[in-house]
Amino acid sequence: MSSSQCSPVVPQELMVEILSRVPVKDLMRLRCISKWLNTLVFDPTFVKLHLQKSSKNTHILLTFRDYENDESRYCAAPCSLQNLLHNPSSTVDVCHRFNHDYTILGVCNGLVCLQDSYRGDEFEEYWVRFWNPSTRLMGEDSPHIRIRFGDHNYPYLFMFGFGYDDWSDRYQVVFLDNKLQKMEVRVYYLGDSCWRNTLTCDAFPALSVHGAYVCGHLNWLALPKCGPGYRWGTVTINELEIFSYDLKNEKCSYLSMPDGLSEVPPPDVPVLEVLKGCLCLSHHQGTCFVVWIMRKFGVAKSWTLLLNVSYEDLHIRVLHGLPALPVILCLSQNDDVMLLASYDSAEFILYNKKDNSIDGRELFNDDKFFFCSYDFVQSLVLPYRN
Template sequence: MSSSQYPSVLPQELLVEILSRVPVKDLMRFRCISTWWNHLVFDPSFVKLHLQRSSRDTHILLTFRDYENDESRYCAAPCSTQNLIHNPSSTIDVCHRFNHDCTILGVCNGLVCLQDSYRGDEFEEYWVRFWNPSTRVMSDDSPHIRIRSSHYKYPYLFMFGFGYDDWSGTYQVVFLDNKSQKMEVRVYSLGETCWRNILTCDAFPTLSVHGAYVCGSVNWLALPRSSSRYRWETVTINELEIFSYDLNNERCSYLSMPDGLSEVPPDVPVLEVLKGCLCLSHHQGTHFVVWLMREFGAAKSWTLLLNVNYEDLRIRVLHGLPTLPVILCWSENDNVVLLASYDSAEFILYNMRDNRIEHHELFNDDKFYFFSYDYVESLVLPRLN
């Protein structure tokens, strides 16, 4: 780091060490002090040091769709785990509302990956951009991917996922292109000018909406042993697996379902990330069940986190199954989970140790599709210097 216009009598190394513990919002304001301060905030080595310090804090990025003025837009609300647990309704009132009708693919090291699209009569186009909520810096659009729907048979599932390769230090978007009898895996890295074809394998239905990023890999619920004529009602338990793409090695593998999942749930399970671990939630009879893979890639590390009757959650089951609740966060120390139920339009704070509801709050039913991501405030630039 250059020492020109260095504005302190403190040793430079000591000042850098102190500032690496300062919140991003304050550091952004400090940029106007001098050229040295402005340079420091976006210096790659300082950005990395600050990220290492910040990653010790526990935060959540809560995302949801908000229907307002006859328009539905994605919203994002950074918050601490404790604030979300104790004040979920007030948390969603303070959020960023996107101007474009984009989709959030994932969050990593403080960067949010947004997917946008255009749908014409004969083709569809998809592209991504990166956004840092802390610095409010947005990248330019990535190269576009054009897809012709006529080239696909139902379900023509092409899926995206977002992650970080710590070996190369690159943020990558993975695109699974399931067409014909083969599936192509393509990757776009932040700062590159094209999508790279990485590998090709036999096509199969992928069930997750977006890939879940854990330990340098992006993961989708999939049916690699199923025929192309996919219907969930005919799926058997031995067909259900997790397709995992390793960003570093550029290889794919398959992860097993929990041993305790002895039969196929009535609806497709949800695969997400909770406190840095793969998380699988699903219906099981009259119960809501949540599994956690505590050690990534180790099938024996699947742990039953939650198995609760819908009546205990005060979610009424009238005709068929309720909408699957969404697990937003988990406080391991307090042994509580925060859930969002669309059927009752409320947040539910459930005590797993005492098997009781500690608190519940109603939310406006014009807010839906709640989702949460592990989040850390960072200085990471969503574009190259």
Template sequence: MAMAQLPQDLIEEILSWLPVKSLMRFRCVSRTWNSLIFQAHFVKLNLQRSSRNTHVLLRCQINTVFEDMRDLPGIAPCSICSLLENPSSTVDNGCHQLDNRYLFIGSYNGLVWLINLVARGEFSEYRVWFCNLATRIMSEDSPHLCLRSCNYKLWWYQVKCGFGYDDRSDTYKVVLVLSNIKSQNWELRVHRLGDTHWRKVLTCPAFPILGEKCGQPVSGTVNWFAIRKLGFDYEWETVTVDQLVIFSYDLNKETFKYLLMPNGLSQVPRGPELGVLKGCLCLSHVHQRTHFVVWLMREFGVENSWTQLLNVTLELLQAPLPCVILKPLCISENGDVLLLANYISSKFILYNKKDNRIVYTQDFNNQVPMSSHDYIQSLVLPYGN
């Protein structure tokens, strides 16, 4: 039977199972196919049927050889299988250089979010862009968020950002967490993809939000590592383990709550970092100056679902104190093999936890992986449907 004689619904069913790269090629088959591929219902169907936890997106720093140029930002979508086999080559071959005016903040369902800050006299403007790496479609910049600089702490290290998907309203949202100088509160501003404005959704008491600028998106929330105490000022040496929390913002309800640390965390960790591994919230840290530990929250929001994924000596990982900066980048499908980054020695470490051994170490080369994000190729449009 010729393809033209197949029922339209059967053609749609077949195409919905194909990878994005193939679908982008098939747009030229006919006007009907070209129109179908970017229809909202087809985009969702293809996303639902795409394989998850097979790729990650690495935020990279591209080292330059020119003394008069600073290192450049980049992002690299990578197959987890390829990363585990040869991380340096995989990152080098897949890295996309970014304009150094833009700061990469996050990725969700194939969309990548970039932001830049422009100072204009007494005001500062935030501008954001969305792009889909698989389809190579980029949005125009969003409505600008213009703030009076004297009212807020607006340097990059003072602002927290997040990007995620609210499945209940089927919308992608950007979150900025701003420190109000006068009220000494956090203010949360939200931009919904496709909207013409930003909204101030809530304020909450001041407390320190730690770690990376980018919040971690999980199950319709964005999450940051934080200290539950009033005021922005603190000394790490005085912090107690019961003050450590995860500040979690719900994209649908537009509310926040604190999530507790794992029960097995008996003391304040060294160098704690939040991330996402295989769709689960991940906490990594150094314990008692001797071990590197990784926890997964298997069921988001259920605090007793924290599970210790990894507990290995720094000696085995060839990461001696006093300087230790380790991060998990990805994990094998069966959960036995982890790829770690050691930023002191500038090496990848492939660790087999089942056999408790290092499989190999490998130099970073020119692309340094700064953070890892769950990634899936999709047809999602970067300007809303």
């Protein structure tokens, strides 16, 4: 019997199943072995299968602005949840620094949405492109959106958001354009040739520029009951709501804020973000740092108080007014330990809310700002149409 007859043949279906569990970095190396493997890695069906098998809630993409040599650039650092919790400084030191002044709009299924812009004398132009840190592939620029000065009178004239509609299997960027009276919603789908108008609704002052993506919806903190020219110091808590855009149905709605907030909003605007796949709201309340989390999206009663800790317990000094609002970077699997970034002291704080104790502190360079973290999964999703 020949050696070829003795060699076991692995069925192709089994080979695909095995490869769907292989890390992205290794798959990219395997592409050079055969034409079949090279084609398989970016086959849309295999990309979806690999995404389904990838570990969830174990990785984070940490982003921040780095001011180096009088030049500001965004940086991105993919890392494991455990490494970020226990070695945040080393995570920051090993990052990808963009050689262009992009703004990061969001992250979804391992795909990062980058925004670019140009400012002229009478208008501004905006466009986006997509980047996959795991495969290191970058897409092309989207069509440009031109905004003419004088057509708007609301604070935060326009807002962006990046998300994914699993029903249509489309990655999309949503652009909210606050005109004088109405707000136009436009959408760009990855690989499309234009921005599409989806709906028009009443204009409103927005308190967040980038939408927080949760469960097929993009969400912005808003003041729908306030008109143009409002002053934050006169806003009451019942005027705060969350504007939510449904990517699948192309409809908008408003979500309620948590019960138990102070009647008078704090001096600083609250921050709306995403933590472990849930909508999260953080703000000052007195001399405390307070964090709420919406356990079930869209259900007002699911708002849960996640953290209420004094700045004294965090060892953050309160001198002339409250410190800058800390940033939540990640939360442990059991929700007991969270990593915060404090700009006032330029340090990472590992806080154990179960024991009300500080488990660790690490300084970071004070030329780093605008820290943000996203749930991240290493994927093969292409940043352009296949």
